[in-house]
Amino acid sequence: MDTTDHGSRPPGDPVVAGVDLGGTNVKGGLVDRSGRVTARFTLATADFDDPRRLAAALAHEVGVRLGGRPLLGVGIGAPNGNYYRGTVEHPPNLPWPGVTPLAAWIAEAAGVPCLLTNDANAAALGEGLFGAARGLRDYLFVTLGTGLGSGLVVNGALVYGHDGFAAELGHVVVERGGRLCGCGRRGCLEQYASATGLVRTYRELAPDAPADLDAHHVFQRAEAGEAAAEAAFERMAETLGLALANSVAYTEPAAIFLAGGVAAAGERLFEPVRRHFEANLFTLYRGKTAILPSGLPTSDAAVLGAASLIWTAHA
Amino acid sequence: MDTTDHGSRPPGDPVVAGVDLGGTNVKGGLVDRSGRVTARFTLATADFDDPRRLAAALAHEVGVRLGGRPLLGVGIGAPNGNYYRGTVEHPPNLPWPGVTPLAAWIAEAAGVPCLLTNDANAAALGEGLFGAARGLRDYLFVTLGTGLGSGLVVNGALVYGHDGFAAELGHVVVERGGRLCGCGRRGCLEQYASATGLVRTYRELAPDAPADLDAHHVFQRAEAGEAAAEAAFERMAETLGLALANSVAYTEPAAIFLAGGVAAAGERLFEPVRRHFEANLFTLYRGKTAILPSGLPTSDAAVLGAASLIWTAHA
Numbered sequence: 001m002d003t004t005d006h007g008s009r010p011p012g013d014p015v016v017a018g019v020d021l022g023g024t025n026v027k028g029g030l031v032d033r034s035g036r037v038t039a040r041f042t043l044a045t046a047d048f049d050d051p052r053r054l055a056a057a058l059a060h061e062v063g064v065r066l067g068g069r070p071l072l073g074v075g076i077g078a079p080n081g082n083y084y085r086g087t088v089e090h091p092p093n094l095p096w097p098g099v100t101p102l103a104a105w106i107a108e109a110a111g112v113p114c115l116l117t118n119d120a121n122a123a124a125l126g127e128g129l130f131g132a133a134r135g136l137r138d139y140l141f142v143t144l145g146t147g148l149g150s151g152l153v154v155n156g157a158l159v160y161g162h163d164g165f166a167a168e169l170g171h172v173v174v175e176r177g178g179r180l181c182g183c184g185r186r187g188c189l190e191q192y193a194s195a196t197g198l199v200r201t202y203r204e205l206a207p208d209a210p211a212d213l214d215a216h217h218v219f220q221r222a223e224a225g226e227a228a229a230e231a232a233f234e235r236m237a238e239t240l241g242l243a244l245a246n247s248v249a250y251t252e253p254a255a256i257f258l259a260g261g262v263a264a265a266g267e268r269l270f271e272p273v274r275r276h277f278e279a280n281l282f283t284l285y286r287g288k289t290a291i292l293p294s295g296l297p298t299s300d301a302a303v304l305g306a307a308s309l310i311w312t313a314h315a
Numbered sequence: 316m317d318t319t320d321h322g323s324r325p326p327g328d329p330v331v332a333g334v335d336l337g338g339t340n341v342k343g344g345l346v347d348r349s350g351r352v353t354a355r356f357t358l359a360t361a362d363f364d365d366p367r368r369l370a371a372a373l374a375h376e377v378g379v380r381l382g383g384r385p386l387l388g389v390g391i392g393a394p395n396g397n398y399y400r401g402t403v404e405h406p407p408n409l410p411w412p413g414v415t416p417l418a419a420w421i422a423e424a425a426g427v428p429c430l431l432t433n434d435a436n437a438a439a440l441g442e443g444l445f446g447a448a449r450g451l452r453d454y455l456f457v458t459l460g461t462g463l464g465s466g467l468v469v470n471g472a473l474v475y476g477h478d479g480f481a482a483e484l485g486h487v488v489v490e491r492g493g494r495l496c497g498c499g500r501r502g503c504l505e506q507y508a509s510a511t512g513l514v515r516t517y518r519e520l521a522p523d524a525p526a527d528l529d530a531h532h533v534f535q536r537a538e539a540g541e542a543a544a545e546a547a548f549e550r551m552a553e554t555l556g557l558a559l560a561n562s563v564a565y566t567e568p569a570a571i572f573l574a575g576g577v578a579a580a581g582e583r584l585f586e587p588v589r590r591h592f593e594a595n596l597f598t599l600y601r602g603k604t605a606i607l608p609s610g611l612p613t614s615d616a617a618v619l620g621a622a623s624l625i626w627t628a629h630a
Binding site for chain 2: 089090136157159160163169185251252254280285
């Protein structure tokens, strides 16, 4: 029986807010303990050149959707998000230069705890709590979108590193003096294995490709049997397969999950990645690590991941 | 006052046996809680083509040195040692093919628990308990000897991986189609960064070098100002520095420790490694991870590491 003072209506099951902060949109949702997204909202990132106003707007959007349910906290996935400090630091695609103490401002605006990490770390956590990594203590999560994001779970816990920025596999140098990366260095994995990398490889193989060609077009061309498009997938898989085999030599995960837009290519991606991965593994690791698709719908993965930051703290 | 029935002599402080199983020698010692090695012994590996006889011999060697002190357990560092199963699996340099359940046999022979892992993992643990990594929750330990061994500590615990063989950085492929490695693949880091790798690089630069030249000779020639020897160190540091910078993108350690024979080269090694490391780091990591020498004497590091397996369990 409801003995608290929430009025005549029972307070309902507690929920958590998950927020994915992207360069274009801020996507939010309320997530219950079972991983069901019970409400969604979207804000335009460009509308908030003052992050304090974004904190207030998020608190408002969440508040109006609670319907009397207790809010346990707000989880945020953000580029260059730092878990220890609750900050977003020098993000390449957000209108806030420098270091923004976003978690503290959101906690203050919403009146509940706020935890924040890198968007791919959050997604990795979501995969473990609600997706295909449930029950696994050691896994690697890789999201292949515009760039390559990753999250690493060891001994059942997300690896944040000594300073909160661990697991940036997209910036492992796989080719000395290779393609120029947005980070200023050359040869980073994400310049080869991502939507950007796939298109870049395809353009090298088919210089006459139209200017507006994107990764989905390359996929369609490969499915139609075009040799250059098929070769672009094969080359991406060759580089990614080797990089993932190398990653096993660090933490020996039981499984590696591939998510994001490029992973929607299915066997066009997974078959050659598994082949090159297995061929490049050190003897002791062969046949022991699975490469699997994410078990979460792409549309909700980021919000579920961000919400997992809070649900993990309530496990 | 001694009220137990150990006879007239007090039982003394408990000790742990640490055993380093190498291709040539089996080195053992008794280690107290403070990391003092109070007794040492050496056996010739080739004398034990039956590992059950080695287990019995180890129990005997340890037993005669106890002098009434309680023995808490035996820790073993062994090539291809598996912590979860207590096995040595397909070791390249031991006379036992296949899978040997060595920990179980030693525990039976010695009448105390026995824990076993890879020799470099054990050394990494020793660095954290008794050496320069004391108090660090996230670090990487690399030993540069004949090969390159490594151990990885995340969130205060050694990373064993899902199957017990994590942290084999020596077998990260750093050069596609590069030098042939003993593991059968090409381009493994240990073919570039190790005593073997250094000599190999030097021979490429100085094809007339004598047949019996070793890594220490290369060091002496570099110290004497010989250009090819200096260049061999620079190239090793270039490859190792990049590989260590890439490794930060996995677990973001607070420090990386370099140990083993090649690390005795001191600044001849550390200066160029730090330079190439820092130059190759992803923006978020710059200036945050130290590259340091081991704090343990090379002669006792392996025994202290093996003993740490047991002392860590009694922490």
